[in-house]
Amino acid sequence: MPEKSLNKDELLEKIDSLSSQDHEKILLTFKHSLTSEYAAFLNTCAHCGLCADSCHYYLTDKDPKSSPAYKLKQISKVFNSSFDLVGKRFPALVGAEKLSNKLIKEWVDTLFGRCSLCGRCTINCTMGINIPYLIRAARGALASVGIVPLGLQSTVNTAVNKGNNMGILKEDWLETVEWLEEELQQDVQNPEAKLPLDKLGARILYTINPREAMFFPLSITAAGKVFYAAKESWTFSSENYDVTNYGLYNGDDEAAGLLSSRLIDTMHALDCRELILAECGHGYNSNRWEAPEWLNRNYGNEVKSILQLIAGYIRDDRIKLDPSKNSEVVTLHDPCNLVRLGGLVEEQRFILRHCVDNFVEMTPNREKNYCCGGGGGQLSKTRFSERRIQAGRLKAEQIKATGAKIVATPCHNCIDQLMELNKHYKLDIEIKTVTEIVADALIISA
Amino acid sequence: MTAFLYYGVIFSFFFCLLALLGLTLRTFSFGNKKVRAAFRGDWKKGVVYAFGAGMMPWEKESVRQHLVTYFSGFIYHFGIFAGIFYLFLSLWAFSVPILIFKLIQILLLSGLVCGLGLLIKRSVYSSMRHISCPDDFVANILVDGFVFLALLDILFVGIQAYFWGMAIILFLYIPVGKIRHCLFFFYSRTLFGVFFGRRGVYPKERKTSRV
Numbered sequence: 001m002p003e004k005s006l007n008k009d010e011l012l013e014k015i016d017s018l019s020s021q022d023h024e025k026i027l028l029t030f031k032h033s034l035t036s037e038y039a040a041f042l043n044t045c046a047h048c049g050l051c052a053d054s055c056h057y058y059l060t061d062k063d064p065k066s067s068p069a070y071k072l073k074q075i076s077k078v079f080n081s082s083f084d085l086v087g088k089r090f091p092a093l094v095g096a097e098k099l100s101n102k103l104i105k106e107w108v109d110t111l112f113g114r115c116s117l118c119g120r121c122t123i124n125c126t127m128g129i130n131i132p133y134l135i136r137a138a139r140g141a142l143a144s145v146g147i148v149p150l151g152l153q154s155t156v157n158t159a160v161n162k163g164n165n166m167g168i169l170k171e172d173w174l175e176t177v178e179w180l181e182e183e184l185q186q187d188v189q190n191p192e193a194k195l196p197l198d199k200l201g202a203r204i205l206y207t208i209n210p211r212e213a214m215f216f217p218l219s220i221t222a223a224g225k226v227f228y229a230a231k232e233s234w235t236f237s238s239e240n241y242d243v244t245n246y247g248l249y250n251g252d253d254e255a256a257g258l259l260s261s262r263l264i265d266t267m268h269a270l271d272c273r274e275l276i277l278a279e280c281g282h283g284y285n286s287n288r289w290e291a292p293e294w295l296n297r298n299y300g301n302e303v304k305s306i307l308q309l310i311a312g313y314i315r316d317d318r319i320k321l322d323p324s325k326n327s328e329v330v331t332l333h334d335p336c337n338l339v340r341l342g343g344l345v346e347e348q349r350f351i352l353r354h355c356v357d358n359f360v361e362m363t364p365n366r367e368k369n370y371c372c373g374g375g376g377g378q379l380s381k382t383r384f385s386e387r388r389i390q391a392g393r394l395k396a397e398q399i400k401a402t403g404a405k406i407v408a409t410p411c412h413n414c415i416d417q418l419m420e421l422n423k424h425y426k427l428d429i430e431i432k433t434v435t436e437i438v439a440d441a442l443i444i445s446a
Numbered sequence: 447m448t449a450f451l452y453y454g455v456i457f458s459f460f461f462c463l464l465a466l467l468g469l470t471l472r473t474f475s476f477g478n479k480k481v482r483a484a485f486r487g488d489w490k491k492g493v494v495y496a497f498g499a500g501m502m503p504w505e506k507e508s509v510r511q512h513l514v515t516y517f518s519g520f521i522y523h524f525g526i527f528a529g530i531f532y533l534f535l536s537l538w539a540f541s542v543p544i545l546i547f548k549l550i551q552i553l554l555l556s557g558l559v560c561g562l563g564l565l566i567k568r569s570v571y572s573s574m575r576h577i578s579c580p581d582d583f584v585a586n587i588l589v590d591g592f593v594f595l596a597l598l599d600i601l602f603v604g605i606q607a608y609f610w611g612m613a614i615i616l617f618l619y620i621p622v623g624k625i626r627h628c629l630f631f632f633y634s635r636t637l638f639g640v641f642f643g644r645r646g647v648y649p650k651e652r653k654t655s656r657v
C-alpha cells in the first residue's frame with residue numbers, strides 16, 4: 001500500500017504531537033552538526049536565484065518551493081532565529097523564524113520531498129554553497145526525533161538491524177551465492193569457477209547492493225565473470241556485503257557510520273587489501289568519502305569502485321573485450337553521488353569505449369548531468385513518488401535525445417528510477433550496469 | 447557638521463570591520479571537522495578553479511542561462527566598489543586624474559542602473575519574492591542610494607553631507623544583513639574549491655586514475 005495514503009497523516013500527526021523538548025532536541029542536533037563551513041554557507045546566500053534552473057525539481061514543476069534557494073531559506077530561518085544575533089533581535093528583517101511544527105512540516109515537504117541531494121545546485125550557485133549537505137544536516141536534526149518519511153527510516157532500520165537494507169537472511173544469501181556460482185560455472189564453462197565467500201587473505205572484498213541478490217542476480221554473475229576473467233583474488237562476506245547506506249539520506253551520522261564500519265572492519269577481518277564497492281552512487285560517496293568523517297578514521301585509498309578496478313584490468317590487459325558483442329547504441333547516465341559528488345567521472349566512459357561499438361553521451365553529462373530523481377532516498381519515500389517521477393522528466397528527455405537503446409548506469413538506485421521512467425515516459429530502452437555490459441563483451445579464453 | 451560626518455564615516459567603517467570580524471569569529475566558533483578521507487585530487491587546484499573558470503559562462507550553466515542577471519550583478523558590484531573608492535577620495539580630498547574620475551562616474555552610473563534592475567527583478571518575479579526577505583530590499587535600496595549619492599556628489603556641489611551620511615548608514619548596515627556576503631563569499635567559494643578539488647571533480651581532468 002502506498003505510504004502516502006497509509007502514513008501521510010501518521011507523519012503529520014507525529015509532527016503535530018512534537019513538544020518543545022522535541023524542538024530543543026532538533027535544534028541541539030542541528031547545532032551539533034553545524035561546522036564553521038555550514039555556518040559560513042548559511043551566512044552567504046545573496047538570494048540571487050541563479051540556482052533555481054539547475055534543480056530538476058524546479059525545472060519540472062516551476063514551483064518556487066522547489067528552488068534550491070527556497071529550500072536553503074527554510075534552514076536559514078531556523079539558523080538565524082537560533083544562532084544569529086540579528087536574527088534573534090530583528091527576525092522579520094532577515095526572515096528568521098523559530099522552529100515550530102508548522103515549519104517542521106515545511107522542512108519535511110521541501111527538504112525530504114523536493115531534494116535528491118544531487119548537488120547540481122552547488123556547482124551552479126554563485127557562492128558555491130553546499131546546499132545538499134545543509135539539507136542533509138537538517139534531515140538529520142529531524143531524524144533525531146523520528147521525523148523521517150517512513151519508507152526511508154525503515155530502510156535504515158532494516159540495514160542496521162538485519163545487516164542489509166532488504167533484510168535478506170543469511171541462509172538465503174548463501175543459497176543465492178551457491179546457485180549463482182553454478183550459473184557462472186555454466187557461463188564460463190568451468191566447474192572450478194567460484195563466487196568465494198569469506199575467503200581469508202583474498203586481495204579484494206566485494207560488496208553488492210542487496211537488490212542485486214533479490215531482483216538483479218545477473219549483476220552478481222557479471223561481476224563474478226569479470227573477476228574470473230581477470231583471475232582476481234576476491235571474496236564476498238557472508239555477513240556484511242551491503243554497499244548501500246541510507247544513513248546518508250536520513251542524515252543520521254551514527255547509523256551511517258555503523259553501516260560503513262561493518263564493511264571496512266570486515267575487509268580488515270578477512271585480511272583483504274581493498275574494499276571494492278559495487279556500482280552504487282551513494283554507496284560510493286558514503287563509503288569512500290563520508291565514512292572516514294563519520295567514523296573519525298583516516299582511510300579512503302583502499303576503498304574503490306568496481307569501475308576503477310575494471311578500468312585497471314583494461315589498462316593492464318588483464319581482460320580481453322570484444323565491443324562488437326554490444327552493437328546497439330549505448331548511452332551513459334552519471335549517478336550524482338558517484339560523479340558530481342564522488343569524482344569518478346572518466347572510468348565508466350573509458351570502460352564503455354572498450355566494450356561497445358557505439359557509445360553516445362547525454363547532454364549535459366559528467367558532473368553537470370541531471371539527477372535521474374532516484375537519489376536522496378526518494379525511491380523509498382512513497383509519499384513523494386509522484387514528484388519523483390515528474391522530476392525524472394528531464395532525464396527521460398535526455399535519454400530520448402540520444403536515440404540510445406541501452407542506458408548504462410553504474411548505480412542500482414538509478415536503475416530502479418530509470419526503469420520507472422522507462423515505463424512512464426515510454427522510452428523503450430534497456431537499462432544495464434556497466435559491469436553487465438563488460439561481462440557481455442568479455443572474451444573468455446578456454 | 448562636516449567634521450561630525452567625517453568622523454562618523456570613519457567610525458562606522460571601523461565598526462563594520464569589527465562587526466565582520468566578530469561574525470567571522472562567531473562562524474569559526476562552530477568548530478571544524480577534520481577531513482579524514484584520503485584525497486583523490488588537489489584541493490589547491492580546486493580553489494583556483496572556484497575563483498577562475500568555475501565562475502565563467504562556459505563552465506557554469508546558471509551563468510549562461512542568466513547572462514543579463516550575472517553581468518548586472520558584476521557591474522553592480524563594480525559600481526559599489528567605485529562608490530567606496532570615491533568615498534575615501536572625498537574623505538581625504540585626494541585628487542586623481544580626470545580619466546579616473548570619468549571611469550568612476552561610468553561605473554557608478556552603470557552600477558546604479560544594474561542595481562535598480564535587480565531590485566525590479568526581485569519585486570516582479572514570484573520565484574524571486576519567494577526567496578526574498580525585507581533585508582534583500584533594504585540592502586539593495588541602501589546600496590543604490592549610496593551609489594546614487596556618490597554619483598551626484600561627483601557631478602554637483604552641496605551633496606557631500608548626504609553622501610557621507612548615507613555611507614555611515616551603509617557601513618552600519620553591512621554586518622546586519624545579506625551584505626555580509628561580501629566577506630563570506632570568499633570563504634564559501636574557497637570551501638567549494640576544496641570540496642570538489644580534493645574529490646577530483648574540479649578542475650576537470652579527462653583521464654582515469656588509479657586512486
Ligand code: SF4
Pocket residue numbers: 054055056057067068071114115116117118119120121122131132371
Ligand atoms: S541538491 Fe539537487 S535536488 Fe536538491 S536542491 Fe540541489 S539541485 Fe535540487
Ligand code: SF4
Pocket residue numbers: 044045046047048049050051052068069072124125126127128129
Ligand atoms: S545561487 Fe547560491 S547565492 Fe544565489 S540564491 Fe541560490 S543558493 Fe543563494
